[in-house]
Every structure is written in C-alpha cells, then in structure tokens.
Amino acid sequence: MWDFIVDRRDQIAFNALQHANLVVQAVLVATVLAILVAVLVTRVPRLQGVANAVSAIGLTMPAFALVGLLLALIGLGPITALVAVTFYAVLPILRNAVVGFQGVDPTLVESARGMGMSELGALWRVQLPLAWPVVLAGIRVSTQMSMGVAAIAAYVLGPGLGGFIFTGLAQIGGANAVNYAVVGTVGIVLVALVADALLVLLGRLTISKGVRS
Secondary structure: OHHHHHHOHHHHHHHHHHHHHHHHHHHHHHHHHHHHHHHHHHHOHHHHHHHHHHHHHHHHOOHHHHHHHHHHHOOOOHHHHHHHHHHHHHHHHHHHHHHHHHOOOHHHHHHHHHOOOOHHHHHHHHHHHHHHHHHHHHHHHHHHHHHHHHHHHHHHOOOOOHHHHHHHHHOOOOOOHHHHHHHHHHHHHHHHHHHHHHHHHHHHHHOOHHHHO
C-alpha cells in the first residue's frame, strides 16, 4: 500500500485537489442559489411548502439515477459532475436558510428599515448575519454530502478521487484493486475533514460573538 501511494503521490495529490475544487465550486453556487430562494420564500410564505417538498424529494433521489439522467442530457465531462453535485448541495443549505431567515425577529428588520436602511441593506446587514449560523450549519452538511456525490460523479468522468474508486472496482481481482479503492475512499474522507475544519474556522471568523452566545 505504501509503495502504491509513493509511486502515485502526484496523481493522488492532483485528484484530491480536483475533488476539493469540484465540491467548493458546487457548494458556492448552491449557497448563492439557496439564499436567493430562501429570501423569496420568507417574502412569499406559501412557497415554503414547495421548497420543503423539493428538498425532501431531491434528497431521496439516488445519486446514480441523477447522474445517469444528466449523462443522457449533457454527456460526459466535468460540467455534468458539477451540475450533479450542485443539485444535491443546494438541498440542505436551502432548508437551513429558510429556517434561519424565518428565525430572524421581524421587529429587528422593521427597526433597521425605520433607521433608513433599504430592503437590500436590511437583508445584508441584519437578516443575513443573524441567519448565518444556521445557514453555515447547512453548508457544512452540504459539503460533507457533496464529497460523496462528487465521488459518484466520477462515473461521468468528473474530476476527483472517485476515479480511484471506480478503477479499483473495475480491476477487482487485480493486484492494485484494493489499493485504488482504499486510497480513493480514505482520500475523500481526509479532504472532507479538512473542508469541515476550514468551515468551522470560517464560522469563528464570520459569526459575531453576540450571535454565537
């Protein structure tokens, strides 16, 4: 195993970087989309049921089924992988964003508007900072889930460590089959742990002490 890792250390490092890059891009896009939809839901409450239903249905859809559908519509390549990962990344963030925005005291928003803030200003300086801890919790869940989805997206030639796992499965019985599968799996776990630690640090830097307490 050690010789396998040493001989392929450059490829492993490159694939790990690609895996992290794919997940980061997907989660960033998903966060923007989820916050926009959550803001809309808080302004049109009857849309909350629709948002919750979409989230619930989306989370029950097997990743392989979605990847297969996108393969027929878009074809092979990193774009298909990005769309698949982004789809799943949106769902937990959206649910938490809706809860976070709904948990903001309306009187605080009214006070901000009364002090002369525009609607966008109140959203950026009052609602989002207060809802951010809940939104960030959804981002952490989304990031961990996206690590696994990104591995499955290797089926459509998406970038990342999933390729090692599929190579190992394709070579079952071969000399390095287990090595490929173990390196891919453990690599994804390590990348996920690093990503979560960075998100915890982000929370400490972006959540005010008053909100944390």
